[in-house]
Amino acid sequence: MNISVIGLGKLGLATAACFASKGHSVIGLDKNDFIMNELLQKRCPIDEAGLPELLEKSWEYLKITRDMKEAVDGSDITLIITPTPSNKDHRFNNEYIEQALKAIAPYLKDKAEYHIVDVVSTVMPRSSDQVFKPLLEKLTGKTCGKDFSLVYNPEFIALGSVIKNFLYPDMVLIGASDQYAADQLEKLYVTTCESSPSIAKMSLINAEITKLSLNCYVTMKISFANELASICEKVPGADIDIITDAIGEDSRVGKKYLNGGLGFGGPCFPRDNLAFQAFADEFGVKARLGKQVTEINHNVVDRLNRIIQENVNKGEKVSLLGISYKPGTHIIENSQPITFAQQLQRAGFKVALHDPKALDSAKEQLGNDIDYCEDIYHCIAGASAIVLLTNWGYYKEVDWDKVGKIANENVLLLDSWRSLKELSKVSRFNYVALGIGKE
Numbered sequence: 001m002n003i004s005v006i007g008l009g010k011l012g013l014a015t016a017a018c019f020a021s022k023g024h025s026v027i028g029l030d031k032n033d034f035i036m037n038e039l040l041q042k043r044c045p046i047d048e049a050g051l052p053e054l055l056e057k058s059w060e061y062l063k064i065t066r067d068m069k070e071a072v073d074g075s076d077i078t079l080i081i082t083p084t085p086s087n088k089d090h091r092f093n094n095e096y097i098e099q100a101l102k103a104i105a106p107y108l109k110d111k112a113e114y115h116i117v118d119v120v121s122t123v124m125p126r127s128s129d130q131v132f133k134p135l136l137e138k139l140t141g142k143t144c145g146k147d148f149s150l151v152y153n154p155e156f157i158a159l160g161s162v163i164k165n166f167l168y169p170d171m172v173l174i175g176a177s178d179q180y181a182a183d184q185l186e187k188l189y190v191t192t193c194e195s196s197p198s199i200a201k202m203s204l205i206n207a208e209i210t211k212l213s214l215n216c217y218v219t220m221k222i223s224f225a226n227e228l229a230s231i232c233e234k235v236p237g238a239d240i241d242i243i244t245d246a247i248g249e250d251s252r253v254g255k256k257y258l259n260g261g262l263g264f265g266g267p268c269f270p271r272d273n274l275a276f277q278a279f280a281d282e283f284g285v286k287a288r289l290g291k292q293v294t295e296i297n298h299n300v301v302d303r304l305n306r307i308i309q310e311n312v313n314k315g316e317k318v319s320l321l322g323i324s325y326k327p328g329t330h331i332i333e334n335s336q337p338i339t340f341a342q343q344l345q346r347a348g349f350k351v352a353l354h355d356p357k358a359l360d361s362a363k364e365q366l367g368n369d370i371d372y373c374e375d376i377y378h379c380i381a382g383a384s385a386i387v388l389l390t391n392w393g394y395y396k397e398v399d400w401d402k403v404g405k406i407a408n409e410n411v412l413l414l415d416s417w418r419s420l421k422e423l424s425k426v427s428r429f430n431y432v433a434l435g436i437g438k439e
């Protein structure tokens with residue numbers, strides 16, 4: 001199929017490359033000069049696993065252009081994958097999508113052939129019917145569902161596994177203004193995905209609610225595990241992992257996203273949950289579960305903080321391992337470790353920080369009062385507490401014998417993800433883990 005992609009960021013570029021790698025003809029456009037210049041020189045501007053290699057294989061079918069007319073005229077479907085930042089009231093802002101729609105409208109107006117406009121970005125429910133459709137109809141003088149189609153087709157991809165999630169989805173969600181567009185999109189995904197996903201075709205409004213509510217449900221699972229962890233912590237001998245492993249075996253529950261730890265962060269989960277609450281508010285309904293999910297998530301950081309306050313004196317050194325919102329990325333947006341580091345700074349602890357990828361972004365956010373360490377042993381030397389925050393595999397490979405010698409005697413080793421459980425038997429560490437009740 002002939003596709004154009006407007007917005008070649010973290011999601012858009014991988015989407016364009018995935019379609020092109022399957023032999024669809026793709027034209028990509030972004031308004032960011034750095035991204036465009038890199039791509040025009042056939043270099044990959046986005047840090048995502050497997051993306052440079054996939055792009056290498058896809059150039060034959062992927063054209064980069066700054067010319068919107070070429071993008072619209074040369075394709076049957078235009079995907080819009082621009083940011084939708086959150087407003088202060090937690091609702092998503094459609095500004096960039098509207099900019100893109102305004103940019104394609106003149107060419108859509110003049111185009112004789114039928115065209116499908118497909119919004120992929122995460123949007124507030126009712127945006128398609130109340131904002132995008134009327135805007136396009138006004139600017140083109142055409143009728144949606146008759147002269148062109150509008151689709152809402154969000155992806156369920158996690159950073160670090162974007163390509164895998166894209167090519168092997170459980171489900172493809174297609175909200176469409178009409179049957180023709182829904183069928184075309186189905187055809188596109190069936191010829192692209194390597195799994196055999198279920199295709200959920202529905203109206204625009206139902207697709208918008210589905211996208212948000214799926215993330216709300218998954219975060220509810222995480223918060224359930226974290227609430228359970230907070231109880232286990234108080235009960236001698238209780239271990240959250242043994243319990244969630246068992247309940248996850250029941251197919252009504254499932255094992256995925258049931259890992260209690262430091263809670264969820266990042267550019268999607270926290271804000272999707274809040275946006276869903278704002279959406280419910282619009283109709284005078286309280287999204288009570290969502291509110292609790294967010295509160296439980298904040299409470300994880302409070303629990304960590306309490307353990308530090310009970311075990312470490314103000315002014316002593318606390319070493320933080322990991323600051324990104326999850327392993328494998330430098331992204332610190334809504335990162336639980338960032339919130340924790342800020343609380344420690346405010347409380348007057350001496351903070352040292354190590355992260356394999358996110359030190360530079362952390363420095364921008366946390367300022368100069370923290371000792372940013374490239375070397376983990378420098379980070380740990382003289383520490384009264386070591387806190388594992390982001391569950392990087394790297395921390396399992398550390399020489400913990402050496403750590404025991406350079407940290408303070410009986411150093412508190414606080415393990416948010418229970419990844420260093422074997423160190424609970426090493427007497428020179430005071431090992432404490434979230435979700436485990438000390439005997």
Ligand SMILES: NC(=O)c1ccc[n+]([C@@H]2O[C@H](COP(=O)([O-])OP(=O)(O)OC[C@H]3O[C@@H](n4cnc5c(N)ncnc54)[C@H](O)[C@@H]3O)[C@@H](O)[C@H]2O)c1
Pocket residue numbers: 006007008009010011012029030031032035081082083084096099100120121122123155156157158159268
């Ligand atoms: N990244 C993810 O993991 C993920 C997952 C699911 C959904 N989403 C959603 O997808 C959307 C995009 O997210 P992202 O992470 O790719 O954002 P991003 O910021 O990485 O990329 C967006 C790109 O759009 C470009 N852009 C903005 N306005 C434009 C315009 N008018 N014309 C052309 N290009 C324009 C920007 O320059 C940028 O390169 C958001 O709504 C996000 O919530 C993201």
Ligand SMILES: O=c1ccn([C@@H]2O[C@H](COP(=O)(O)OP(=O)(O)O[C@H]3O[C@H](CO)[C@@H](O)[C@H](O)[C@H]3O)[C@@H](O)[C@H]2O)c(=O)[nH]1
Pocket residue numbers: 122155156157158159215222256257258259260261262263264265266267268269272325326
């Ligand atoms: O059992 C778990 C699993 C994850 N997390 C945390 O949840 C957050 C999000 O993780 P992940 O899902 O891997 O990353 P994202 O890139 O934020 O992707 C989520 O957000 C995207 C944007 O909406 C969706 O497309 C994806 O389906 C959805 O997984 C991270 O802080 C994880 O540490 C847990 O606390 N426990």
